[in-house]
């Protein structure tokens with residue numbers, strides 16, 4: 202017998218409705234929701250009206266309970282669901298008595314802005330037994346956060362994993378298992394989509410909610426919970442950034458004279474009021490492109506101490522941390538930005554190249570952790586890479602070392618509460634990637650190049666949030682995923698697959714202006730590449746004019762560029778170019 206017949210015999214809701222409406226547990230928690238709504242209404246300033254959104258409002262059980270409490274305190278109550286039939290039924294029930302209710306389709310798993318919902322427009326979001334049923338919890342909470350105005354409240358009434366009844370009953374439905382089929386990273390290995398309060402709280406905090414509380418009854422009532430979380434307002438995040446300045450500890454940087462190190466130092470001084478910076482690198486030289494940030498810092502009034510120190514040498518890191526006490530400085534934060542590359546195709550990789558990259562990143566990370574073990578630092582930020590998230594051809598040591606850093610940040614957070622990682626895309630304007638044209642290549646591949654302004658914003662957010670790990674990659678989905686939507690074949694990109702398909706439709710109509718065939722659109726199969734076409738591909742790869750008689754490496758084609766050129770030739774179904782220069786026979 203199909204489960205629909207069991208739960209909804211003859212298409213009727215009569216068997217299921219009492220579970221929601223009349224059960225002791227359902228009534229208890231419905232009353233909790235109403236009590237919370239009344240408390241919110243009571244706290245409203247004179248004349249202030251609430252804008253309320255209900256997600257997954259279904260048969261209207263929650264709306265029927267809370268609408269009386271909102272009658273004189275609500276300018277609009279948006280009743281939403283993914284099914285239009287619920288909206289039609291609800292409008293018949295509520296329209297006459299509650300004219301401020303509006304009825305809209307909303308899938309909270311997808312970006313609300315693409316469904317006609319403006320950001321920051323609600324003061325209160327209510328959801329009963331719905332949010333767990335979405336495939337990716339982080340998407341869901343991010344979308345809720347986006348819909349709330351600063352200071353707005355999210356009120357979640359949801360079953361707990363202790364509820365065997367709910368599991369057995371609704372485990373019959375297909376929707377129950379979406380989290381498993383699509384592989385929600387938050388619920389890997391779970392036998393149900395339901396989450397304990399502790400996990401809700403962690404996710405809410407990582408989704409930039411604060412002041413999270415949980416209401417739960419005793420004994421058999423523990424199968425459900427009503428949870429409330431508040432969206433931090435602008436003042437709150439600024440408050441937590443300025444914490445760094447108030448604590449007045451010294452901020453220690455490895456790789457601090459590079460593009461991202463100096464930008465971070467600037468953010469710390471400007472946004473967080475940091476006054477003491479210990480900046481280390483091997484050469485003591487400001488990296489090209491960051492002179493303006495250095496000059497700004499030098500005149501900012503903050504005390505800067507620059508030290509030559511090799512992060513891959515544990516004894517130098519120990520000395521660096523100990524040197525703080527000589528100035529009567531206390532270690533307040535660690536920013537681990539030291540890094541070098543040793544790129545080569547896999548066949549050209551060697552243990553030596555891995556050591557070169559692992560030295561500053563991995564051994565440096567361990568040494569910093571050990572040296573800082575006695576200091577209660579408020580920040581320990583590691584500079585990882587999108588190469589860890591998405592992979593990167595020719596950068597095996599870099600991908601591996603940054604994956605290690607990601608895991609290290611997680612681990613450090615779990616053992617002492619402080620540890621964060623930022624996976625950088627190829628940043629434009631400043632830093633290593635910009636100096637070597639990797640930002641241009643990232644733009645072309647679709648993984649995107651964050652601008653300096655984006656990097657500044659990301660650093661400000663990281664300092665004011667509790668994220669463990671965040672990626673700074675302004676992805677161009679159509680480009681990255683390609684026409685088939687299959688993209689780089691990673692399951693965590695599944696929710697975005699449709700974005701690639703949309704692009705595929707556009708890519709099938711190439712413009713005449715496109716002289717170089719778009720990827721995958723060449724008409725020739727296995728033909729030898731013409732000189733003109735090859736020259737254009739090489740110029741596109743290195744991002745400028747190329748001397749056709751010069752060796753490719755001299756023309757600026759580094760190992761990553763070579764991989765990209767080869768990929769372009771293969772995708773255009775042309776034979777890889779075997780020659781040292783574009784013109785060579």
Ligand SMILES: NC(=O)c1ccc[n+]([C@@H]2O[C@H](COP(=O)([O-])OP(=O)(O)OC[C@H]3O[C@@H](n4cnc5c(N)ncnc54)[C@H](OP(=O)(O)O)[C@@H]3O)[C@@H](O)[C@H]2O)c1
Pocket residue numbers: 455456457458459460461462481482483484485486488510511512513537538539540541560561584585586587624625626627628629631632633634635
């Ligand atoms: N920029 C990006 O787009 C991007 C993308 C992904 C990841 N990242 C990561 O972010 C971090 C910073 O990148 P960035 O763009 O700011 O690079 P950058 O401009 O090249 O700066 C790197 C800094 O690290 C220092 N350094 C290198 N090896 C060191 C060592 N063994 N000990 C101490 N200092 C060392 C360099 O100075 P010396 O040579 O004088 O020592 C330099 O000051 C790196 O870990 C990088 O892997 C950056």
